[in-house]
Amino acid sequence: MLVTRFDPFAEIRELEKRLLGAVSVPTVSAEGDKEVVNAFVPSVNTREDENAYVVEVDLxxxxxxxxxxxxxxxxxxxxxxxxxxxxxxxxKEDYYKIESSYGKFMRTFSLPENVDVENIDAKTEEGVLHITLPKVKKEEKEVKEIPVK
Structure with a gap:
């Protein structure tokens, strides 16, 4: 009978390998060998004021x-x-390591009903994408009295 040493973390390491393989992109290391770096997932901040919704994406x-x-x-x-x-x-002279993530990204957001889709504005500034989603202006209607005849 063959005796093997129990490794309680073997399954966790295998799961981690498979998960990282699913969301990774190949890159080239300093030695020219292929490595794997996690895919780029930008951070997103959202806020709302009385006139618009604002989405800021760190890029x-x-x-x-x-x-x-x-x-x-x-x-x-x-x-x-x-x-x-x-x-x-x-x-080639010193140790070299890359910690930045690279690759394609995509983020999708549901829009509220009161967004004016015709007047959305997007601009980049200092590595941040700013998207302004203006709200549709509500027409305040006065109560109109109908005379009874």
Whole structure:
């Protein structure tokens, strides 16, 4: 009978490998070997004021040309997508490690009914994408009295 040593963390390490493999992109290491880096998932902040909803997406290192903002008026969704591209840097003299994530990303948000989809504005500033979703102005209607005849 063969005796094997029990490793309580073996299953967890295997699960971690499979999960990271599902959301990873290949990159090139300093030695030229293929490595795997986790996919880029940008952080998003949302807020609301009396006139609009504001979505701010942290996109450091992403060029304006690599960002797409789409509105689907039928499904009432806002989709932000793009790609942060890997920079081919190699250092051979010293130890070199890359911790930044690269790759394609996509985030989709449901829009409230009171968003004016015709006047949405998007701009980038210092690595942050600012999307302003103006609210439809409610017409305040006065109570009209109907004379009884």
């Amino acid at each position: 450091p290192g992403v060029k304006k040309e690599d960002i797409k903002v789409n509105i689907d008026p039928e499904k009432r969704t806002l989709t932000i997508s793009g790609e942060r591209k890997f920079k081919e840097e190699v250092k």
